Amino acid sequence: MKKIIFGLIAIMFSLSAFSHGPTPQKVQESVTIAASPQKTWDELKNYDEFKKIMKVRSFKDNLMKAKYELIEKDVPFSDYNAQIRVKKGANENESIVQWTARFYRTYKLNPPIPEGQDDATAVAAVKKIVGPGLEGFKKYMESQ
Amino acid sequence: MFNKKKSSIFRFKFSNVFILTFFLFFLYFIYLDNLKKDVSSKAYITNQGDNTVSVIDLNALEKVETINVGIAPLGITILQNKKLVFIGNVGTDDISVIDAVSDKLINTISLGTAPLSLSSNSNETEVYVTDWFQNNVLTISVEQMKVINSLKVGKTPSGITFNKKHQYHVITNRDENTVEIYNKNYKLVKKIETGNHPFGVYSNDDFIYVANVYDDSVSVINLVDWSNYSFLVGAHPYNVRVQNEIAYVTNAVDDTISIFDLHSKEIINTIDTGETPENLDLNSKLNLLINTNWGSDSISIFDLQNFQLIQEIKTGAQSRSFGDFILH
Numbered sequence: 188m189k190k191i192i193f194g195l196i197a198i199m200f201s202l203s204a205f206s207h208g209p210t211p212q213k214v215q216e217s218v219t220i221a222a223s224p225q226k227t228w229d230e231l232k233n234y235d236e237f238k239k240i241m242k243v244r245s246f247k248d249n250l251m252k253a254k255y256e257l258i259e260k261d262v263p264f265s266d267y268n269a270q271i272r273v274k275k276g277a278n279e280n281e282s283i284v285q286w287t288a289r290f291y292r293t294y295k296l297n298p299p300i301p302e303g304q305d306d307a308t309a310v311a312a313v314k315k316i317v318g319p320g321l322e323g324f325k326k327y328m329e330s331q
Numbered sequence: 332m333f334n335k336k337k338s339s340i341f342r343f344k345f346s347n348v349f350i351l352t353f354f355l356f357f358l359y360f361i362y363l364d365n366l367k368k369d370v371s372s373k374a375y376i377t378n379q380g381d382n383t384v385s386v387i388d389l390n391a392l393e394k395v396e397t398i399n400v401g402i403a404p405l406g407i408t409i410l411q412n413k414k415l416v417f418i419g420n421v422g423t424d425d426i427s428v429i430d431a432v433s434d435k436l437i438n439t440i441s442l443g444t445a446p447l448s449l450s451s452n453s454n455e456t457e458v459y460v461t462d463w464f465q466n467n468v469l470t471i472s473v474e475q476m477k478v479i480n481s482l483k484v485g486k487t488p489s490g491i492t493f494n495k496k497h498q499y500h501v502i503t504n505r506d507e508n509t510v511e512i513y514n515k516n517y518k519l520v521k522k523i524e525t526g527n528h529p530f531g532v533y534s535n536d537d538f539i540y541v542a543n544v545y546d547d548s549v550s551v552i553n554l555v556d557w558s559n560y561s562f563l564v565g566a567h568p569y570n571v572r573v574q575n576e577i578a579y580v581t582n583a584v585d586d587t588i589s590i591f592d593l594h595s596k597e598i599i600n601t602i603d604t605g606e607t608p609e610n611l612d613l614n615s616k617l618n619l620l621i622n623t624n625w626g627s628d629s630i631s632i633f634d635l636q637n638f639q640l641i642q643e644i645k646t647g648a649q650s651r652s653f654g655d656f657i658l659h
Contacts, residue, residue: 210421
């Protein structure tokens, strides 16, 4: 009986492993900040905490859009590209900061995928950067 | 006397019927012609994040249908005459076939391997699929709706297209930086080095155009004398299309499309798209350039005359449509 159950679990795992193709992963989160979009954008460009973890690719002032790539290479995800945008909030003294990250898992060959190199691991690792990163920026903005 | 009268009536009636019939045929042809004009061009957008295909009416500029397909749909090719849309699902390792008249799913073809991109031959009897994991190109018979051939190609075959003039299959092999050209009997004609990370591919007349993702460049290869050159675009070019000697290239990391004049060999314009533009297609009937935005879950529609944005339309999650995605 145990063998059958283990067998079934093994089959389920191999099926779920097969169900992941070469698909880029996406983490998109946003926070609302009590400051005008222009002020938030100006602060974002100089905010050191983001620059510690990500290299700036470009700032587009007209679109209030910043593009980043990752500095740290020893991470459980690959080909990371991100953008942070400042959008209008509900009123003129409110803005929404949206962080969108695109990346892949580290293992790109034939399934089965080794543990710790799958999509779920990659997504969890990026979420640990994005969520706290945005909260930190919100605190920084609103403590000024 | 009587006979003559009868015959004249008969003649009169006969010519009437003749004229009437002719007139009806005339009306019928006008009707048929209008019917042709009434058929809208449509864009089919694969949404890899929510396992659907969005159908966009390009005349009305609105989303008209959402079709459930397999898991993680990515690649696409459309049989323009047979009005069939083939979608590659990399999550369920199969192909969804959509009837473009009713916009209903009519078939699912099991592959057992991840389909990256798709193309078809001139008479639409076969569809070709790059098999990412096992380095094959699979041939699907459209009549039988099943795989009838498998061809071993280079490492991680990504983009595929069919050159109608030379009857060549053109395949980019992403992880070995090559493009391979096979004839219609699957004999290798040429293998050429590209830039780093070749992905999207387009071919018309005597040329191949390859987007080299990590080199921020596009390779242009001549199919007659095999000469080639490359030109620089924006960051992470993903795919390329060409019309009237102008190349259009999506720059996935820059959120732009580079527009390159193949005669003067210079970038003549760079236009802003939505977030993470991946693939693009052109519609000469309506003079439109359309790209999919993976990041903003939408498509951007541009006027080809002045490169102005006409509209951005919301699609589904993580829109990609790797391949030719417009039903003309």
